[in-house]
Amino acid sequence: MKDSLIVKTAQENNTSNKFTMSAKRDLKFENKRLLLIVSILIGLIGLGFLFAQAYSYINQTKLAQQTKRVGEAVPVTVATAKVATLPLEIRNIGNVEAYSIVNVIAQVGGQLTDVYFKQGQYVKRGDLLFQIDPRPYEAQLAQAEANVARDKSQINSALANLDKDKASVRQAQANLEKDLASQKYADVEVQRYFNLVKEGAVSHEQSDQMKTNSETAKATVNSDNALVENAKAIIDSDLAAVLTARANLKADQAAADNLRIQLGFTKIISPVNGITGALNVYQGNVVRANDTTALVAINQIQPIYVTCSVPEIYLPAVRASIDEGTIKVSARVGGDKKDTVSGGTLTFIDNNVDKTTGTIRLRATFPNDNKLLWPGEFTDVIITLPGAKPQIVIPTSAVVNDQQGQSVFVVRSDNTVDLITVMVDRTHGDNSIVSEGLKEGDIVVIDGQLKLLPGSLVSITQSPAEIKN
Numbered sequence: 001m002k003d004s005l006i007v008k009t010a011q012e013n014n015t016s017n018k019f020t021m022s023a024k025r026d027l028k029f030e031n032k033r034l035l036l037i038v039s040i041l042i043g044l045i046g047l048g049f050l051f052a053q054a055y056s057y058i059n060q061t062k063l064a065q066q067t068k069r070v071g072e073a074v075p076v077t078v079a080t081a082k083v084a085t086l087p088l089e090i091r092n093i094g095n096v097e098a099y100s101i102v103n104v105i106a107q108v109g110g111q112l113t114d115v116y117f118k119q120g121q122y123v124k125r126g127d128l129l130f131q132i133d134p135r136p137y138e139a140q141l142a143q144a145e146a147n148v149a150r151d152k153s154q155i156n157s158a159l160a161n162l163d164k165d166k167a168s169v170r171q172a173q174a175n176l177e178k179d180l181a182s183q184k185y186a187d188v189e190v191q192r193y194f195n196l197v198k199e200g201a202v203s204h205e206q207s208d209q210m211k212t213n214s215e216t217a218k219a220t221v222n223s224d225n226a227l228v229e230n231a232k233a234i235i236d237s238d239l240a241a242v243l244t245a246r247a248n249l250k251a252d253q254a255a256a257d258n259l260r261i262q263l264g265f266t267k268i269i270s271p272v273n274g275i276t277g278a279l280n281v282y283q284g285n286v287v288r289a290n291d292t293t294a295l296v297a298i299n300q301i302q303p304i305y306v307t308c309s310v311p312e313i314y315l316p317a318v319r320a321s322i323d324e325g326t327i328k329v330s331a332r333v334g335g336d337k338k339d340t341v342s343g344g345t346l347t348f349i350d351n352n353v354d355k356t357t358g359t360i361r362l363r364a365t366f367p368n369d370n371k372l373l374w375p376g377e378f379t380d381v382i383i384t385l386p387g388a389k390p391q392i393v394i395p396t397s398a399v400v401n402d403q404q405g406q407s408v409f410v411v412r413s414d415n416t417v418d419l420i421t422v423m424v425d426r427t428h429g430d431n432s433i434v435s436e437g438l439k440e441g442d443i444v445v446i447d448g449q450l451k452l453l454p455g456s457l458v459s460i461t462q463s464p465a466e467i468k469n
Contacts (some may be wrong), residue, residue: 073459076448078411081394085387086428088317094308094331094381096373098301098366102272103294106287107265108132112295115283123270123298124341128270130295132287137263144256150315151249158245162238169231184216190214274300287401299375304368306331306344308381309359315349318362321385324348329364332380333372341372346383391425398444399424408438409445409452411460417445419454 004183030077114131117123193210197203277297281287306329310318329344348363364381366373373379399422400407406424409417422437438444445452452458 001189038170064465073415073457074451075461076250076409076411076445076452076458076462078443079398079446080397081392081434081440081442081444082429083390083440084393085390086393086426086431086433088385088426089385089428090310090314090318090383090385092310092381092383094306094379096331096375096377096379097305097307098274098299098375099303099305100272100274100300102274102298104129104268104270104296104298104354105290105294106130106132106268107289108137108262109287109289110134110136110266111286112281112283114272115279117276119276119278120294121164121276122274123276124273127270128267129270129276132266132268134263134266137259137266141256141259141263144252144259145254150251151245151252155242155245155249158238162235165231165238167236169228169235170232172224172227175251176221179217179220179224181223182215183221183336186210186214186217194452197208221390268295270298272298272300273302274298291321301371301373301375302368303365304375305363305374306373306379306381307361307363308383309354309357309361310383312353312360314383314385315353317385318346318383322349324386326386328384329366330382330384331364331366331373332382333374333377339372341366341368341370343367391436392438392440394434394438394444395446396427396430398446399432400449408434409449411443411445411458412437415460417452417454417456419452419457451469 052451110132112130116128116130123129135313173304187454190213193206197206203227275298277299279296280293281295327343327346329346330340330342331344333341344364344366346362347365350361353360362383364383394408398408400409400419405421407419407421411417420437423435424434425435427433445458448458
């Protein structure tokens with residue numbers, strides 16, 4: 001029994017191995033067939049392309065030969081290569097920036113009672129933007145002005161007291177002078193009666209009376225001196241009162257001026273001409289003085305900045321043109337960059353070259369009278385510099401781009417054309433500078449090249465066009 005099972009298992013294994021080997025052979029055959037089909041398809045495509053190219057070349061050659069044979073010339077428009085100096089144009093992507101950005105912040109606190117503009121509205125310098133409730137500041141100002149009036153009254157009162165006490169001093173000094181005169185007279189009488197007593201003309205009692213009168217006069221003079229000194233002290237006190245009243249007036253006047261300024265801050269006006277942004281605080285809210293959140297931001301767009309970066313190799317030419325006043329800056333904006341804004345003035349060159357990109361940042365200022373430039377948008381910036389030297393110039397339409405590079409058809413003296421390989425240095429407007437391949441006076445085809453081959457006969461339908469600088 002066991003032997004029969006082993007034989008059966010071996011037979012099944014042999015059958016399975018044969019099945020696997022057969023499947024592998026079929027898969028290998030399918031792969032080879034697919035590879036063959038792909039190779040055939042690629043070969044057919046290549047042959048078709050070569051056949052099309054050969055057919056086109058043969059047809060064009062036959063056309064040129066037939067044209068030349070039957071004397072039919074291809075009509076073309078030509079221009080003459082000339083020596084000229086074309087401006088150098090530096091083109092790059094730029095970014096429009098606001099000339100200034102003003103964040104409007106309340107300088108006093110209170111309830112925002114009115115907003116006098118719409119979001120996104122163009123406002124002028126001096127336009128009223130917001131109104132903060134002025135009543136608390138008006139009440140404080142009225143109190144301060146009352147204090148000023150009181151101080152002025154106190155000054156007037158102190159000055160009146162000063163004038164009165166000065167009169168008292170003058171009266172006391174007059175009394176003193178009178179009593180001094182009386183004292184001098186009494187002293188003279190004392191001496192006279194003393195001599196008369198010696199002569200026996202008067203009694204001692206009369207002489208003693210004169211002495212008493214003299215002593216009384218001296219006491220009166222001393223009293224008058226005390227009154228004068230007291231009156232002078234009162235004057236000093238009056239002067240101090242006047243100075244104090246004047247100091248109080250200055251302090252209260254300063255407080256009133258400060259409150260008047262704060263009352264003025266309740267009306268918030270625009271400091272610049274510009275476009276308002278979105279409101280951050282709406283009417284009815286309470287604002288705080290010098291809050292970190294601006295009520296609104298205003299972008300000044302007339303004038304406006306356009307910044308861009310140019311390769312550092314142009315830096316010497318840019319700086320020289322700025323010194324000579326010959327540099328021109330324009331920008332193209334719009335959905336398809338069709339609108340050109342000219343009149344830009346290069347006003348800023350960064351103080352260092354970006355080492356990572358090898359470029360330097362420039363900024364131009366535009367009047368932006370038509371408001372085409374808008375902060376944040378990208379624009380094509382064109383910086384125009386004067387050309388360095390005269391070079392061969394032809395219309396850009398004369399240049400043919402092919403697999404070999406750039407070429408032009410040159411008309412020979414027998415009205416046939418040659419295809420000449422050229423080296424185009426740069427372009428400006430509708431013209432190109434050719435550094436290799438042409439010389440001054442060469443006549444080049446600017447229209448009709450699609451019908452031409454080397455050696456084709458041409459007829460000039462237009463006299464050589466002038467190259468415009």
